[in-house]
Amino acid sequence: MVAAADSPIRERRRGEILAAAGRLFAERGVRETTVRQIAEEVGVLAGSLYYHFQNKESILDGLMRPYVDALLERYRRCAERPGDARAKLQWLVETSLEAMLEHPHENAILQAELNRSFRDAHYTYLRDAVDEIERIYVAVIGTGIAAGRIRSDVEAHFLFRILMDLVKGTAFWFDPDRHQVPDLMTGWWKVLGEGVFPER
Amino acid sequence: MVAAADSPIRERRRGEILAAAGRLFAERGVRETTVRQIAEEVGVLAGSLYYHFQNKESILDGLMRPYVDALLERYRRCAERPGDARAKLQWLVETSLEAMLEHPHENAILQAELNRSFRDAHYTYLRDAVDEIERIYVAVIGTGIAAGRIRSDVEAHFLFRILMDLVKGTAFWFDPDRHQVPDLMTGWWKVLGEGVFPER
DNA sequence: GTCTATATTGAGATAGAC
DNA sequence: GTCTATCTCAATATAGAC
Structure with missing residues (x-):
């Protein structure tokens, strides 16, 4: 027994x-x-x-808490990996994309509810996580700009916004059955690459 | 009297x-x-x-119907204006941006509710409008690609998605008191310009 | 663990007085 | 036109049987 x-x-x-x-x-x-x-x-x-x-809210928590915990973990590791800011920025974007593909539901919920359910005090942990992700991105971009490795005539926050808007938007139309991840990354860097990284 | x-x-x-x-x-x-x-x-x-x-739904209609009607009107005029595809594409993006700035609420509602309230059969008119906007964009991009004026190694629908994701995303963080429209457009074309339009 | 039955609440909507 | 009062319904949540 x-x-x-x-x-x-x-x-x-x-x-x-x-x-x-x-x-x-x-x-x-x-x-x-x-x-x-x-x-x-x-x-x-x-x-x-x-x-x-316990209730509907705790189902939502059971979904989102492990998701953002793991997500933050990954972003932090990206920023700590040895490499220059340009490489780090690409890892960060890749991480955002992978997270979206591995956990499309949690990602979609996070994006969609940030201005809705997640405004409630109960979900401070989610808003905090989103804020930390922004800080990680902006720090890397700032380092890259200072080192002349990332375009300096756009603001770090602005560049962060552009990248996040792309990742977020993608979540709504990306279909793993019809689209390939490498194609997506390639397409993004085709369109963004020269604009983001000078002297290519 | x-x-x-x-x-x-x-x-x-x-x-x-x-x-x-x-x-x-x-x-x-x-x-x-x-x-x-x-x-x-x-x-x-x-x-x-x-x-x-009559009811809550008709309040929502009273808000959205005039908005999308005027919006479609403007997109159609963009596509019909004399000019090459590159100019037309820039007008389209400008129109998207202006619409977002002039009617931020209607725009935010449209984006946020497309996968929610607006899935209902009652809102077919909204989904149809969104579809027509996509067709207008894709037609212009397709023309530009055929004419060698727009990058040909990314698909028209993909480019459309990138542009729309940027416009949509912007709606969530753009603050007219803190950001300038021309700055935004300039920033976008800085980052996107070389990637979208070859031989600059 | 899951069911049935039900308590409770919140929100859309209506009727009729003013 | 707006108010008060109320109806109705849908959805969360609970209690207790199985």
């Missing part, structure tokens, strides 16, 4: 709920998704969700 | 309601905004809104 060892069955169901919620939240919005829809997607009735989660 | 002549008072109040709804819908989302909030912003009670509008 083995001890329950934090029931893998329970954990599996928890994961199914998070996956279903992720799909629905991303597809139709958090507010527009009902707990009944989530339950139906999982194949149980609404009341059963409350055995696994 | 003059005939009522479609009461200007009534029309004024109607405009106030639309303005308040626009601010709130853009700021917090359509679903997240209650008719009570709109009424409070106007300075009346919720019930009074229903004298001016």
